[in-house]
Amino acid sequence: MLKTLQYPYFTIQNSLQISSTDLKNLRKFYAPILCSESILLYEYLRDLTHVNSNESDIFDFESLTYLLNMDIKTLNKARIMLESVALLTTLIDEFNRKTVFVLEKPLDSSGFRKNLLLANKLIKTMGKQNFERLMGKEKNIFLSKAKYLLDASAKFDDVFPLDNSVSESDELNNTFALSYELDSSDVSTKEINLFIQEKLDLNTFEYPNPYEAILKTDSRFFFSQVSGQIPTDSIVNLIKFSKNNELSDPCINLVFYYAYDINGRINYAYVKKIITDLINKKLLSFVQVEKHLDSLQGFRNKGTISKKELYKATYLKSITMNNNTYESAESLIED
Structure with a gap:
């Protein structure tokens, strides 16, 4: 902006x-x-x-x-x-x-109902009764789920402050953007799954570039974006286990992506083995995890550039272009 x-x-x-x-x-x-x-x-x-x-x-x-x-x-x-x-x-x-x-x-009325950010903003502005009168009487199970605003885009936050907090993780390195984790600890698995199903149905995941999605997406959402499926209880528990052992969302997402890229699906036993190995070897930072998985993939695909590297190069190039563009710009507008 x-x-x-x-x-x-x-x-x-x-x-x-x-x-x-x-x-x-x-x-x-x-x-x-x-x-x-x-x-x-x-x-x-x-x-x-x-x-x-x-x-x-x-x-x-x-x-x-x-x-x-x-x-x-x-x-x-x-x-x-x-x-x-x-x-x-x-x-x-x-x-x-x-x-x-x-x-x-x-958006029309149907699209507006399904957009949690705009729907909740409109409800706060005019009240639920006026909102329902404006939209019509059709009910939508997502309207009252203010917790879902955890998935808000940065551009919306620039203008309309949200209640949910977004914490930045450590810098990956000095050349590209910070990754961050979304705080979804207060949202039930059932509610998250309903929201994920909507994203799968409408294909509305925020980051089409898989590498950017690795850096910026909650692991439950990233699992679904890559696999096209709702995360099972086993996967959800594995994510919680990983976070309890200091692996961040981007690190977990890297493992999910690697497993899917290798096998064409995310096999629970295979992913658990990799995560356990990372924890035992104390490879807990994003840079360490990426280097470790790159070495494994390089061993499998000798002399071949992985799709992940191509996505990464595209993402880094876009950041470089943005940085060059914005260097001379004035400071961002503050609310």
Whole structure:
């Protein structure tokens, strides 16, 4: 998230076609939690995607200050609010020295019910009775599960502070981002499994790059993302055992990924053997675990680059690009 844009000139495109019905959903469901300036900015950017072919498709963000009657600070706040609820994606084109905006389709009532972050935010803003009146009477077992906000994305947290705490783990090394563990100790296995099933059904896991998911995902969720299954009681107990012996979520996730990559599935006995071996050898840091598993995989696949290394290289490259982009940016907006 940038307080101001590095390159004020921008192009705009839609990820999907945005209809008048989508704009109605925008005003109906998002207006209560966004500022009016955000709604206006979204609709104006949407209009820019419909410019005539003989008009320029490059625009000046700062010119919107007089076109929309907003000062630049208000304009950037409106942009960030849209980003925080996944209505706008902001990309930096370093080569052409411009910004690329991708306008995302607003959720409808069904999508809003299933989005725990937005649903809970809307309930807190207007009350449950008004929420149900707005959405209709259809019940959803997830609406009251505020604990599920443990799975919140960082972009949402930038704008809407959550009650759940997210603790950072030790740095993997000096060249790439911190991994972290989500505190899900107060959420029952039954509740977690319901949430995981929804993610499996809708394929809404936060990190499509497996290496980033290894670093940033609760182990129960990562198990499901890799295997496509709900974790069994044995797997849940193994995760608890591992954490009690000082193995972090990223370390456990590495083992899950390694086991799946080798066997095409996560075999409980095989995973338990690896974890027990790591504990006995006191290989408890992420760097130690990764090095150990890499050596095992290298022994199996001599001269072959593993898929994990390719995912890692892609992730590290994205971090490097982001760091280079953000070095000259101003400090993040604080609530």
